[in-house]
Amino acid sequence: MAKRVGIEVSIAIAEAVKLAQAEVIAAYPITPQTHIVEHLSELVADGELDAEFVPVESEHAALSTCCGSVAAGARTYTATSSQGLMLMSEVMYVASGMRLPIVMTVANRALSAPISIWNDHQDIMTQRDCGWIQTFAENGQEAVDLTLHAFRVAEDRKVSLPMIVNIDGFTLSHVIEPIELPDQADVDRYLPPFKPKYKLDPKKPISMGPVGIPEVYTEARMAHDQAIKNAKRWIIKAWDEFEEVFGRRYNPVEEYRTEDAEIVLVTMGSISETAMTAVDKMRDEGKKVGLLKIRLWRPFPGPEFRKAAKGAKVLAVVDRTLAPGASSGPVGEELRTVFYKVPGAPKIFNFIAGLGGRDVTVERFEEMVDKAASYAKKRPKELYEVIGVREK
Amino acid sequence: MIPELEKFKGFSAKRLPKEEGLAPGHRGCQGCGEVLALRMVMKALGKDVIVCSATGCMEIITSPYPQSAWNVPWIHVAFENAAAVASGVESALKVLRRKGKLPKKHIDVVAVGGDGATGDIGLQWISGAFERGHDMVYVCLDNEAYMNTGVQRSGCTPYGAMTTTSPPGKKSIGQVTWKKNIPQIMVAHNIPYVATASPAYYLDLMNKIKKAAMVNGPAYVHIYSPCPTGWGSRGDKSVEYARLAVETKVFPLYEVIEGKYIVSRKITKPKPVSEYLKGQRRFRHLTEENIAYIQKRVDEEYEKILRLAELT
Numbered sequence: 001m002a003k004r005v006g007i008e009v010s011i012a013i014a015e016a017v018k019l020a021q022a023e024v025i026a027a028y029p030i031t032p033q034t035h036i037v038e039h040l041s042e043l044v045a046d047g048e049l050d051a052e053f054v055p056v057e058s059e060h061a062a063l064s065t066c067c068g069s070v071a072a073g074a075r076t077y078t079a080t081s082s083q084g085l086m087l088m089s090e091v092m093y094v095a096s097g098m099r100l101p102i103v104m105t106v107a108n109r110a111l112s113a114p115i116s117i118w119n120d121h122q123d124i125m126t127q128r129d130c131g132w133i134q135t136f137a138e139n140g141q142e143a144v145d146l147t148l149h150a151f152r153v154a155e156d157r158k159v160s161l162p163m164i165v166n167i168d169g170f171t172l173s174h175v176i177e178p179i180e181l182p183d184q185a186d187v188d189r190y191l192p193p194f195k196p197k198y199k200l201d202p203k204k205p206i207s208m209g210p211v212g213i214p215e216v217y218t219e220a221r222m223a224h225d226q227a228i229k230n231a232k233r234w235i236i237k238a239w240d241e242f243e244e245v246f247g248r249r250y251n252p253v254e255e256y257r258t259e260d261a262e263i264v265l266v267t268m269g270s271i272s273e274t275a276m277t278a279v280d281k282m283r284d285e286g287k288k289v290g291l292l293k294i295r296l297w298r299p300f301p302g303p304e305f306r307k308a309a310k311g312a313k314v315l316a317v318v319d320r321t322l323a324p325g326a327s328s329g330p331v332g333e334e335l336r337t338v339f340y341k342v343p344g345a346p347k348i349f350n351f352i353a354g355l356g357g358r359d360v361t362v363e364r365f366e367e368m369v370d371k372a373a374s375y376a377k378k379r380p381k382e383l384y385e386v387i388g389v390r391e392k
Numbered sequence: 393m394i395p396e397l398e399k400f401k402g403f404s405a406k407r408l409p410k411e412e413g414l415a416p417g418h419r420g421c422q423g424c425g426e427v428l429a430l431r432m433v434m435k436a437l438g439k440d441v442i443v444c445s446a447t448g449c450m451e452i453i454t455s456p457y458p459q460s461a462w463n464v465p466w467i468h469v470a471f472e473n474a475a476a477v478a479s480g481v482e483s484a485l486k487v488l489r490r491k492g493k494l495p496k497k498h499i500d501v502v503a504v505g506g507d508g509a510t511g512d513i514g515l516q517w518i519s520g521a522f523e524r525g526h527d528m529v530y531v532c533l534d535n536e537a538y539m540n541t542g543v544q545r546s547g548c549t550p551y552g553a554m555t556t557t558s559p560p561g562k563k564s565i566g567q568v569t570w571k572k573n574i575p576q577i578m579v580a581h582n583i584p585y586v587a588t589a590s591p592a593y594y595l596d597l598m599n600k601i602k603k604a605a606m607v608n609g610p611a612y613v614h615i616y617s618p619c620p621t622g623w624g625s626r627g628d629k630s631v632e633y634a635r636l637a638v639e640t641k642v643f644p645l646y647e648v649i650e651g652k653y654i655v656s657r658k659i660t661k662p663k664p665v666s667e668y669l670k671g672q673r674r675f676r677h678l679t680e681e682n683i684a685y686i687q688k689r690v691d692e693e694y695e696k697i698l699r700l701a702e703l704t
Contacts, residue, residue: 023484023491024480026480051487055524058516058517058520060472060517061516061520064469065476065480067469067480068467068476068483068484069480069483070480071477072442072480072488074483074487076480094470098469200465200467201465202442204465205463205465205466208467210457210468211455211456211457212457213456
């Protein structure tokens with residue numbers, strides 16, 4: 001039987017990687033990702049996980065090593081955060097363009113300058129267009145489940161793309177939660193061995209990573225786009241199968257008390273739990289408020305989101321990144337595009353909150369809902385607003 | 393002596409392998425000394441090999457999709473990280489073999505990069521891979537500048553050479569720094585095998601590659617690779633320049649096996665460096681004074697290698 005234990009989320013993710021029987025793990029330490037890879041190195045050192053732990057000299061090397069190992073046919077995992085993800089950035093695009101199914105946890109953290117080790121989504125939003133499949137976990141159980149799901153989806157021959165599971169740094173990575181760690185037998189049932197269609201094999205030589213001349217480059221990029229869009233089907237199917245095996249259900253967009261809701265908050269990641277508390281409080285006060293949580297960020301589930309938001313008059317969209325000089329935050333922009341010229345589309349207001357570890361409290365969510373309600377009557381000058389700024 | 397090398401048997405001119413890991417029909421320039429060297433490297437390695445290329449001339453000329461000149465499994469990821477990609481391939485082979493998912497048969501993992509990919513932008517990745525002790529061969533094909541982007545200077549560009557970013561002018565003689573000594577940096581990693589080689593001495597080159605592949609752990613071979621396009625030399629003179637570089641002591645051939653220096657070809661009657669410099673457009677502007685300085689420094693650097701061979 002699967003056992004439910006009190007465990008730090010980072011350790012639980014490492015246990016999930018062990019259950020997935022990852023074969024090569026290449027990683028470089030960066031706060032707040034460290035506990036994941038520390039525990040993995042322990043599991044390898046103790047012989048509990050038969051894998052090569054490659055303690056590389058940088059994050060760029062970590063992802064480069066992962067490209068080599070997965071291309072040679074080994075199940076491959078890495079984890080990073082913040083500046084580390086920035087250093088990987090070059091290889092991020094290569095890994096997805098070469099369709100290499102690496103699984104990575106990103107413990108989301110702010111970007112320098114000023115240097116900050118605390119949580120927001122600025123790191124991952126720099127990789128918005130990197131062509132990896134991306135999900136966001138809300139709590140520890142989801143972090144574990146989405147890790148197993150990521151291996152299942154990424155390595156599926158119909159998908160063959162790298163995949164990121166985002167977890168909020170500290171607020172998720174460093175907390176102890178009751179988490180059900182699945183049985184090995186169930187994981188084995190869910191996750192078949194990694195058998196890539198193409199790999200580096202002297203018996204069947206292939207060339208990987210060739211030059212794309214102008215006659216083929218557009219088609220190659222388009223094939224990548226089609227692959228990640230088509231992947232949505234297999235992402236959802238892998239969640240269906242996950243439910244069959246483990247009994248927990250996941251969807252691209254999760255709804256919370258959206259029935260008859262007029263104002264709907266939109267969140268990603270661990271602040272969703274605080275948002276639920278805020279929605280409960282406002283519902284108790286008679287306000288018609290609901291919540292939509294985006295679990296699948298790339299490919300963006302536009303139709304699913306539109307369906308989930310049906311009936312909402314106003315969306316209060318929370319972004320946990322600030323894009324200086326842009327028209328709004330990335331989630332805000334995404335949703336404005338998704339609803340562009342859709343008849344009966346809700347009004348969309350974008351709030352930037354929780355940067356560099358600043359808490360997004362129940363009161364802040366109430367403030368966003370109130371502001372969105374008033375902006376619906378009188379349009380604000382700006383397309384986004386930073387919430388929770390200190391007055392002095 | 394390294395036990396793995398006890399069974400070493402050198403190549404002979406009469407019995408060179410017929411296999412070509414790198415096929416003809418690639419898009420190298422006429423007289424390219426680099427692709428000539430790479431062909432010999434691949435001949436020496438045989439079929440059971442996985443090649444990880446850095447971005448650069450050799451990558452570009454061998455892989456314009458849908459064509460490929462590679463008859464062996466080959467991967468290119470980026471410019472600076474061939475050694476890290478090779479680390480990943482080697483780690484995968486190790487664990488898959490251990491878990492019974494691959495046959496026990498040995499597969500050589502080889503990373504290939506130019507002088508820029510090796511000595512400048514990629515130095516950290518190689519250092520990391522060597523420090524971790526991956527069983528791989530790193531081959532540097534040194535043509536002494538960034539040729540693929542149009543002949544810009546690198547840390548391996550020789551003193552005085554004209555490149556597009558080290559142009560000689562009223563206030564400069566061209567490249568103002570002495571060539572970075574990459575093989576010595578690799579020796580400092582205490583890896584089992586380091587060697588320098590030249591396509592003019594092809595049996596020596598192939599034997600060194602074979603030894604590098606035979607030793608357990610990291611091995612490094614630095615190959616001098618004449619580039620007619622970048623050097624402004626005649627395409628039919630590449631092998632001649634490769635030989636002259638050795639005969640003038642500009643590029644000494646040696647091995648460092650477990651820290652012990654062995655000079656492969658001791659130059660007792662050196663030709664003057666001026667013989668090597670002449671006919672290359674990149675050195676055309678040098679004065680007699682400049683050449684005298686280069687001669688002095690070349691002699692000193694060569695002496696250092698001889699002394700190291702005595703000491704170790």
